[in-house]
Amino acid sequence: MNALSFLLSLAYLGLAFLAPNPLSHLFGLVALGVTAFLRLVPHWRTLNLALLTLAFTVGLMRSGNTLGLIGLVGILVALTTLSRIPGWIRVLLGLAILLLSVPLAGFANTFVFELGIQIGIYAAMALGLNVVVGMAGLLDLGYAAFFAVGAYTWAIFGSEQAKNFMQGNFPLPGEYMYLFMGIAIVTTALTGLLIGLPALRLRGDYLAIVTLGLGEVVRILANNLDHPINFTNGPQGITPVQRPPIDGFRELMATLGVHLDRTTDYQLFFYFLVLLMIGLVVLVNVNLANSRFGRAWVAIREDEVAARSMGIPLLPTKLLAFMTGAAFSGVMGVIFAAQRTFVSPESFTLLASITILGMVILGGMGSIPGAILGAAALTILNLDVLKTFSEFVRTSLPQIPNQVDPAKYERLVFGLILVLMMIFRPEGLIPEKRHRAEMEEA
C-alpha cells in the first residue's frame, strides 16, 4: 500500500515532465486521493505529499492547465487536515506552494494568477463572514454590501469621480490605496454599525431577511446615486481606478532574479498583497476565536438566553461580530477595486452575498481552514470548471441552444451545494469541533 502510493506519486512526477496534459493531471489527482485517503504510514504519506507538490508544480509550469491548481489546493487541504505530519513539513510545503508553485504556474499561464487573486479576495471575505455566521450564528444575507462600501470608498477617491462633489486634486495617487485600506475599515465598520443597530435586535430568521433587504438597498443606492449629485456614476460604474505604484516591488523581484513583464508584474504584486492580507485576517480570526469575544459569540450562537443570563451583553457583542466581518470585507473591497481598476454595482448583487455564504457553508461554519477551502473550491468551480465545461459543450455539442450554457448556471450550482450540504453534511467539509458537536447532538 505504502509502496503503491509512492509509485503512483513518482509515476505522476514522470508524467508531468513527459506528458503534461489534462489526463496526466487527473492521474495526479488520483495519486493525491490515494495518498490522502488510504491508511498509510505517516512518513510515507509526508514523502508522497512532497513529491506530489513538486509534480503538480512541474505539470503546471509545463502545461498551464488549471487542473494542476486543483491538485495544489488539495495538497494544502491535506496538509491542514491530515494528522501526524510533522509541523515543519506542513509549514514548509504550504509556503512552497503559496510562494513558489503558484507564481511559477502563473508565469506559464497568467490565468492562474487571476484565479489565485480571486480566491484570495474571496477567502478573506469568507473569513469575515465566518465571524458573523460561523462564530456568532448571525445569518447575514447582505454581506456583499460591505464589500461594495469598501470598493467604492477607494474607487471614488482613486479616480476622477470625486471631482463631481469636491474641490481637490483627483484622482489621488496610487500609494493612497494603503491609507484607504485603513479608511475602508472605518467606513465599513460604521456601515456595519448602522445596519446592525436595527437588524441585530431581531430574531435569527428576520435578521436574514432584513440584511438581505439592506444589502439590496446599498446596491440600489450605488446604482442611482449618479443624480442629483454624481457620487457613484450609477450603473456604468467607475473606471479607471488607480493602482499603487510598484517600482520598489519590481526592484525587489529583480534582485531575486525574477524578470517581470507588463502583464505579470501587477498580478504577482496583487497576489502577494492578497496572501499577506489573508495571513493577517487569519491571525486576527484565530486570536478572536480564542478571546473573550470569540467565546461570547459562540455562547450567543449556541443559546442566546443562557448567554444573556450569564451576563453577556447581546447587542454590543453581536455588533462587534458584525463590524469585524464588515471590516474584513471592506479592506478586500479596496484591493478588489484597485486590482480590477473598475467598480460597478453589478459585482455586489445578492448572488455575490450568497456565493460567499456558500463558501462558508461548504467549508464548515466557524472553521477557518474551511472558509479558505470553500473560497478556493467555489472560485475554481465558478471561474474555471464551469467555463471549461461550457467550452466543451460549445465545441462538442454545437446543436444545443446557446441559452443552455453551463457558465450561466452558477446559481444552480450554488443552490445545489447549499441544499446538499445542509441535508448531508451541515457541519461542512472541514468541521469546527464545537459545530460538529452541535449538529450531531440535535
Added chain:
Amino acid sequence: MLEQILALLPQVIFDGLILGFVYAMVALGYTMVYGVLELINFAHSEIFMIGAVVGVEVFRYLAPHVGNGFLLLLLALILGGVVAGITAILVERFAYRPLRKRGTTNRLVPLITAIGVSFILQDLVRLIEGLWHNEFFLRMRTVEDLEGSVSLLGGAIFAQTKSFILMGVSILMLVGLTYLVNRTKLGVAIRAVAQDLPTASLMGIDPDRIISRTFLIGGSLGGVAGVLFALQYTTITPYVGFLPGIKAFTAAVLGGIGNIPGAMLGGLVLGQLENFFGTYLPILTNGNFGTEYKDVVAFLILIFILLVRPQGLLGQVVKEKV
C-alpha cells in the same frame, strides 16, 4: 405640483390596489408555511414565478385553439396552480423534510436550505425555457377579451378587464382560504399543527401529511397569483419572483406573520405605499429621486415594522419559549 398630484391620485390608488392584491396572494403562502413550520420559505417566490411561467406557456400554446379569453385564463389558472402546488410539495418532501427528520434545532439550517432551493428553481426554469425556446425573457400573449378597458370617475381611472379579474380572484382566494382554515377538518388539523406539533401528532394527526397539504395550498395560491401577475405585467423571467417575493414577505410581516387576514391587509397596505412612493417621489423631489427608490421604501417599512411592532398589524404577541 399639488394639482398634478391630485389629478393622478385615483389612478395611483387603483394601480396600488392591483399591486397590493398580488402581494396579498403571495403573502398567503408565506404566512401559512410560517404558521406551521416557523420557516421563511424563501422558495415561495420561485413557486410564484413558476406559476407565472406556466401562465405564459399556456397562453402561448392554447390561445390559437381556445377562442374564449376567459376560458383560456381559467385553464391557465388551474394549470398554474396545479404545477406550482406540486412543485411546492416536492420542495417540502425533498429539501425540508429530511431536515425535520434529523431534528436539527439550528434555525439557520432550514433557512439556508430554502435559499438554495430558491436558486435551484430559478435556474431550472431558465434551463427548461432555454432548451424549449432558447430564450428566457418571456412575453405574455395578449388576448382581446381580457384587454378591454373602461374609464371610471369620468376618465380619472383607466382600468382593464384583467385587473378586475385579478382583484376578484384574490378576494375569492382569501374568502376560500379563511373558510378552509376555520371551518374544515383539514383547517383544524393545520391550526393544530401550527399551535403544537407534538401534541397534534398525539391526537392522531399525521404532521407530515398536514405540512405537505399546507405547502400544496400555499403553493397553488402562489401559482395562481403568478398567472395573474403575468397577465397584468406581461414580462416574465425566471428571476421575476425575487422582488415580489421579498415584498410579499414584508406584507406578511406587516399584517402579522401566521395571520391570514393579516397577510391580505399587509399586502394591500404595502401595495398602496409602494405605488404611492413610486409615482410621487420623482414629482416631489423634481426627479432627483426616481422610481427606483420604491424598493428601498419597501425594505425600510419592513425594518420599521419589525422594530416597532414585530407582531404586525393583526398578529398576536408570541412569547419566546426557553
